[in-house]
Amino acid sequence: MSEVVLQSIVKRYEAVPAVDNISLSIGEGELVALLGPSGCGKTTTLRMIGGFIPVTEGRILVGGRDVTHLPPNKRNMGFGFQNYALFPHMSVGENVAFGLQMRKVSRADIARRVKIALDRVKLAHLSDRLPKQLSGGQQQRVALARALVIEPDVLLLDEPLSNLDAQLRNEMKLEIRRIQQQLGITTIFVTHDQDEALSIADTVVLMRAGRIEQQGAPDDLFERPASHFAAEFMGVTNLLPGEVAGSDRFRLKGGDTILVPVAGRAGPHAFAIRPERLEIDGEASAANTLSAEVEIATYRGLVIDYRVKTPSGLCLTARRPSPAAGGPAPLPVGRPVRVSFAPEAGTLVPM
């Protein structure tokens, strides 16, 4: 019984909205990622759920209970802070025990549960160390153990991985997911990294300027971005503005017309297509073919990104495997190429 429901919550700072009417329903045991650029209101939303920031308007329900005006110490939520916020004057074990002491758990039970919690994050052997004697990844895990040991109804994590290096981040990401699933705990995870959100969340909520831009399963968001902003944020680098010009036609700004599934849309849109879906010098029979010239080639290890330009001034980025990944030989700058793609390789998004 710990699904979380946000009912039109608003947070204003002196009339300026930081969070502007967000409604969201998170099922029990679900992991939701709040994703969005800096300043879009992710932290503010999470802190309102945790009770650290008063809500200006709207209601927050946890397991059907209205917690909107409950102080944080009455909400039974575990909170993971971006900077971990471990108590520097307490050992690892004392940090983890703190929440249990607040719940008046017996001494013996505290010792047992602290041990279990630290075992779960593989840190039982460091129980007597002070936080500053730990590495960033270890501190992160202590913070997680401290938040989880109280068996919270909801786990709230604010960019828990942002201070870690790439490899550790990957490890911790999987570990958080593993523990979350093992305990079946409703979790809200804030991040500005789309890869992080896609790889661990059940549902990704993309935010923009205090509002929800789009929400859905990771593949849903990644494959079917519903707006220009969503497409851009999900890494679609080719966003070609233009106008719907018929039942299956789209006229690009430079004048070229391409064949795409229009699906009843009309008016100004952008055609969004990932660089991987553009083929260079492919079969001549492809539905859409543009002739262009290689302008810049960027070697990126396993792939090479080619920025190409059509005579009408249209710039596109196409990505091909590099020779290291078994791809064809690199193309020199200035080389004329044919760029082609199938109509369903991209989508139209409203401007």
Place this chain on the structure above:
Amino acid sequence: MTGSSSPPSPALTLPAPRARGGWRLPPAFGLATPATLFVLIALIGPLLLMFRYSLNRFVPGQMMVEALTLANYAKFFGDSFYQEVLGTTVWVSALSTLLCLVAGFPVAYFLVRQASPVWKGRLLLLVILPLLMGNAVRTAAWMVILGDKGLFNAVIGVIGISPVKLMYTPTAVVIGLVSVLLPFMIVTLQSVLEGIDANLESAAASLGAGHLTTLWRVVLPLALPGILAGTLLCFILSMNAYAPPVLIGGPSFHMMAPTVYQQVAKAMNWPFGAALAFVLMAVTLVLTTSANILVQRRYRRWSE
């Protein structure tokens, strides 16, 4: 050095000081030495001089006679009047310091956590402003407030409470001292609280701690170094306070600093004045050092 083709002589390439001495003077040593010496002389010189005086003998009429005697210290320990003066000084200082801490902590906490940036600046200025006025002048203002026909009695008279005798009481001296010392306490605590991550308090709250528990288990332990610094500062200033005891305490209230002054300037008894000053310093030193050690032991583990 004539032949330009000859290899550079070994003497020129050797890092000479290191090779010779094993350790090198820091490069700034040459510059810092005169300044350090000057500061040492300026700070320690008067102390040494006074200490030497305290061993001299006082002969009425002749003032000071060169000697090496502990008679002045013996006089202090033999005369219960002076011991009472010291006792008064210690308890008045301890009480004033405690009141400063109790009153200053909430103010400092409010400044750091609750006030908006604009208000924080204004309030901090308000706290520091009194320091710009000498404490003798501020103490004089308290005379106006606490006097028998002063502001305080006028105000409570309006509500119908009969006037109370405050002027020339220890209570008045404590009030005066607290008002003089409070800014020091607030500013010291404020700078330490500023360094405590607000997220730690949020973390404690999310783990189920109420405000008081958070204060007791998280904020106070982390603020301990600042509490110690502020407390010691106020205590030392209070032990050596001059204007408040003289102006508000009146002729029959005695604390150490005015007594030292009285011996030196009025009785012209320099040796005994110097001895009193050293007793005051020694007691202050012992008390503050023990407090320091006691507290240090608690937070050394994580503060290193």
